[in-house]
Amino acid sequence: MSLSATSYSYDLRVLQCPSCGAPITCPWDGGQVACAYCRTVTLVTRRPEAPAWNDGPAPVRAEAHSPEDDEKARIDALSAQLAPGAPQSPYAPESAPADLRTRMSKVTKRAKAFADEQWRTLRAEWHATHACDQARAYWVGGALAADAQAKGDHLGARAALETTLEMVTDEGYRLLLYSRLVRNAAALGDVAAAKAWLGQCNPRPRDVVLETALRSAQAAVLTAERDYVGVLGILGEKHSAPLFPDAIACYEFRVNALEMLGREDAAFEELRNSYVPVGNASVLWWLRIDGLAPKTVARGMVRIRWIRFGLGVFVLAVGAYVLRTCGVFHSKLVRF
Numbered sequence: 088m089s090l091s092a093t094s095y096s097y098d099l100r101v102l103q104c105p106s107c108g109a110p111i112t113c114p115w116d117g118g119q120v121a122c123a124y125c126r127t128v129t130l131v132t133r134r135p136e137a138p139a140w141n142d143g144p145a146p147v148r149a150e151a152h153s154p155e156d157d158e159k160a161r162i163d164a165l166s167a168q169l170a171p172g173a174p175q176s177p178y179a180p181e182s183a184p185a186d187l188r189t190r191m192s193k194v195t196k197r198a199k200a201f202a203d204e205q206w207r208t209l210r211a212e213w214h215a216t217h218a219c220d221q222a223r224a225y226w227v228g229g230a231l232a233a234d235a236q237a238k239g240d241h242l243g244a245r246a247a248l249e250t251t252l253e254m255v256t257d258e259g260y261r262l263l264l265y266s267r268l269v270r271n272a273a274a275l276g277d278v279a280a281a282k283a284w285l286g287q288c289n290p291r292p293r294d295v296v297l298e299t300a301l302r303s304a305q306a307a308v309l310t311a312e313r314d315y316v317g318v319l320g321i322l323g324e325k326h327s328a329p330l331f332p333d334a335i336a337c338y339e340f341r342v343n344a345l346e347m348l349g350r351e352d353a354a355f356e357e358l359r360n361s362y363v364p365v366g367n368a369s370v371l372w373w374l375r376i377d378g379l380a381p382k383t384v385a386r387g388m389v390r391i392r393w394i395r396f397g398l399g400v401f402v403l404a405v406g407a408y409v410l411r412t413c414g415v416f417h418s419k420l421v422r423f
């Protein structure tokens with residue numbers, strides 16, 4: 088646990104080796120690092136300074152926080168983004184480049200190979216020009232980080248996220264990446280690191296997808312601190328606006344908080360509610376990986392097994408009927 092707990096340490100800079108892609112680690116202000124695998128020596132730069140909204144309790148970024156920009160107006164604007172016919176957020180999964188959406192939508196070896204190949208191209212482009220397609224870098228780097236995380240390779244996931252942060256300058260994609268560092272650190276119980284990464288996030292984003300990412304990051308910290316009432320305060324007791332519908336993490340923390348507060352039926356009901364927006368199986372998958380809501384997960388798995396069993400019986404019954412009507416069982420071709 089102690090090694091895992093430092094995988095997301097804020098005092099460290101963890102990047103991918105430019106030569107072989109293995110994680111390389113150095114202090115946050117950079118320095119020369121030799122890769123433990125391929126021995127390539129890399130000069131790592133200092134992590135960029137925290138943005139202006141980290142300077143004090145009252146952020147004063149002119150374009151994002153004008154005097155009339157009160158909280159209610161901001162929430163109303165976020166809700167309006169969810170209205171039918173409203174333009175889609177540039178940060179929504181549906182806004183990702185089309186080829187990435189079709190070829191990386193499933194967790195398969197082929198999708199992983201495609202992501203690896205895309206990543207090599209993006210990295211080469213970035214090394215040559217210090218610029219690359221922001222959306223592609225975010226979606227490919229994020230997918231590789233999720234793959235590493237699902238395999239328990241925490242340092243690899245951290246390196247993929249922080250390397251993507253090095254390539255991406257867009258504030259929205261940066262918030263999405265920081266929110267994932269928060270969530271991953273919190274999942275490993277490293278609350279100090281999670282809070283430090285949370286300090287990098289704009290606390291008042293103007294886009295509903297970014298707001299959702301911020302809230303799920305705040306909920307992750309509160310979950311690690313066992314403040315379950317606080318989690319429901321941030322996310323609401325049921326899925327509702329202005330939260331973006333496709334947020335698996337929001338369902339995860341809400342279901343867990345309800346279970347931990349002893350409201351097990353409400354927790355299971357909320358897991359069931361996730362079916363239309365994100366799919367029950369996705370929420371169950373991440374609950375299991377993050378070790379949250381064990382009772383609700385067990386109940387969900389029993390339900391899934393019964394559904395699979397029922398489907399199996401149905402397929403067998405249909406098969407037997409088809410074989411019978413085709414005459415395989417009572418064939419007139421059979422002579423005695």
Ligand SMILES: [Zn+2]
Pocket residue numbers: 104105106107108109122123124125126127
């Ligand atoms: Zn290397």
